[in-house]
Amino acid sequence: xxxxxxxxxxxxxxxxxxxxxxxxxxxxxxxxxxxxxxxxxxxxxxxxxxxxxxxxxxxxxxxxxxxxxxxxxxxxxxxxxxxxxxxxxxxxxxxxxxxxxxxxxxxxxxxxxxxxxxxxxxxxxxxxxxxxxxxxxxxxxxxxxxxxxxxxxxxxxxxxxxxxxxxxxxxxxxxxxxxxxxxxxxxxxxxxxxxxxxxxxxxxxxxxxxxxxxxxxxxxxxxxxxxxxxxxxxxxxxxxxxxxxxxxxxxxxxxxxxxxxxxxxxxxxxxxxxxxxxxxxxxxxxxxxxxxxxxxxxxxxxxxxxxxxxxxxxxxxxxxxxxxxxxxxxxxxxxxxxxxxxxxxxxxxxxxxxxxxxxxxxxxxxxxxxxxxxxxxxxxxxxxxxxxxxxxxxxxxxxxxxxxxxxxxxxxxxxxxxxxxxxxxxxxxxxxxxxxxxxxxxxxxxx
Numbered sequence: 521x522x523x524x525x526x527x528x529x530x531x532x533x534x535x536x537x538x539x540x541x542x543x544x545x546x547x548x549x550x551x552x553x554x555x556x557x558x559x560x561x562x563x564x565x566x567x568x569x570x571x572x573x574x575x576x577x578x579x580x581x582x583x584x585x586x587x588x589x590x591x592x593x594x595x596x597x598x599x600x601x602x603x604x605x606x607x608x609x610x611x612x613x614x615x616x617x618x619x620x621x622x623x624x625x626x627x628x629x630x631x632x633x634x635x636x637x638x639x640x641x642x643x644x645x646x647x648x649x650x651x652x653x654x655x656x657x658x659x660x661x662x663x664x665x666x667x668x669x670x671x672x673x674x675x676x677x678x679x680x681x682x683x684x685x686x687x688x689x690x691x692x693x694x695x696x697x698x699x700x701x702x703x704x705x706x707x708x709x710x711x712x713x714x715x716x717x718x719x720x721x722x723x724x725x726x727x728x729x730x731x732x733x734x735x736x737x738x739x740x741x742x743x744x745x746x747x748x749x750x751x752x753x754x755x756x757x758x759x760x761x762x763x764x765x766x767x768x769x770x771x772x773x774x775x776x777x778x779x780x781x782x783x784x785x786x787x788x789x790x791x792x793x794x795x796x797x798x799x800x801x802x803x804x805x806x807x808x809x810x811x812x813x814x815x816x817x818x819x820x821x822x823x824x825x826x827x828x829x830x831x832x833x834x835x836x837x838x839x840x841x842x843x844x845x846x847x848x849x850x851x852x853x854x855x856x857x858x859x860x861x862x863x864x865x866x867x868x869x870x871x872x873x874x875x876x877x878x879x880x881x882x883x884x885x886x887x888x889x890x891x892x893x894x895x896x897x898x899x900x901x902x903x904x905x906x907x908x909x910x911x912x913x914x915x916x917x918x919x920x921x922x923x924x925x926x927x928x929x930x931x932x933x934x935x936x937x938x939x940x941x942x943x944x945x946x947x948x949x950x951x952x953x954x955x956x957x958x959x960x961x962x963x964x965x966x967x
């Protein structure tokens with residue numbers, strides 16, 4: 521049962537509140553003075569405080585209430601506090617809401633409104649605690665990954681990245697080929713390095729080749745090697761990537777660009793471990809773990825006759841799908857800070873702009889943006905203008921519309937505001953009343 525602490529020196533008020541809360545299954549503690557209230561808070565856990573603004577009959581300044589609130593805030597910064605105030609204290613109450621009070625209600629209060637406010641704050645506090653427990657669990661899992669696996673310095677905080685990274689580490693020790701798919705700029709080569717670093721051949725070479733950067737006539741020579749005279753300009757024998765990667769991992773990036781002739785030879789190597797250099801009849805044998813990557817739709821290429829179906833299934837023993845940066849928004853700010861040079865920091869406006877940008881170029885675009893901004897910024901703080909991002913695009917990440925913010929946006933704003941409705945409403949561009957109505961429609965309030 522949630523516990524509410526009432527701090528009020530008027531016995532009639534304290535009894536009325538205690539009775540009201542008890543009727544609605546709220547455990548209530550009562551303190552008749554600020555000193556008694558602070559002592560009780562030091563002794564036992566409380567979920568919410570309802571405090572008066574005035575504690576002496578001969579004064580109406582509200583200074584005692586202000587001092588009590590600041591003392592509670594200093595000792596229990598996450599504890600929601602509702603202020604009960606006479607009209608003479610209204611201005612002070614508004615100032616305290618700006619300082620972090622959850623809400624204020626004028627005396628005499630409306631029971632229904634008070635209960636709705638209390639229940640809403642208790643729900644938000646519970647949701648915040650559950651979110652913190654979940655995030656603590658996520659931190660522990662990330663720390664466990666970093667302890668048990670070589671993550672090659674990968675920066676991540678989003679659950680989608682954690683899931684992809686966990687799978688990469690799990691499949692690393694198998695000998696099966698891995699196909700990494702995802703948009704350009706999502707870090708496919710970094711994940712290939714992680715797979716190699718945690719594999720049974722981690723002490724062997726890691727060789728990367730970009731199939732899309734080579735002329736079609738040179739791809740076979742690049743992959744399988746060539747003897748002297750095998751083609752014009754081949755003045756001496758050369759080792760191919762498969763030989764260079766023997767006993768280790770070969771990473772084939774942009775595998776969808778490999779010509780059909782090269783696909784046939786690649787398939788044979790994957791099936792037998794044997795190949796011939798261009799211009800040679802001698803068969804060579806290698807033991808190589810193959811990791812490939814593509815941003816192309818390979819099934820569509822198969823349907824168009826541009827990619828061999830048997831090769832696709834050979835490469836795709838395990839598929840690792842990397843989400844676009846817009847699909848893992850919790851990675852944006854940690855990555856942005858990682859890309860900044862020492863002595864530079866992000867301003868609040870810049871952080872909001874980064875979260876609102878769709879990042880079609882993914883992590884690569886983010887890195888380039890931050891490196892450019894660090895050069896353009898005149899001081900240590902990077903502002904919105906330094907980023908050089910275009911105007912807000914349709915459907916940005918974490919978009920907030922003034923009239924109808926969604927549940928996730930509201931919960932995120934309330935979390936950042938520590939459950940303080942007034943502060944969250946200000947961030948969302950809403951009045952307190954409008955935010956309360958939205959909370960009602962979303963079923964986030966009781967009463």
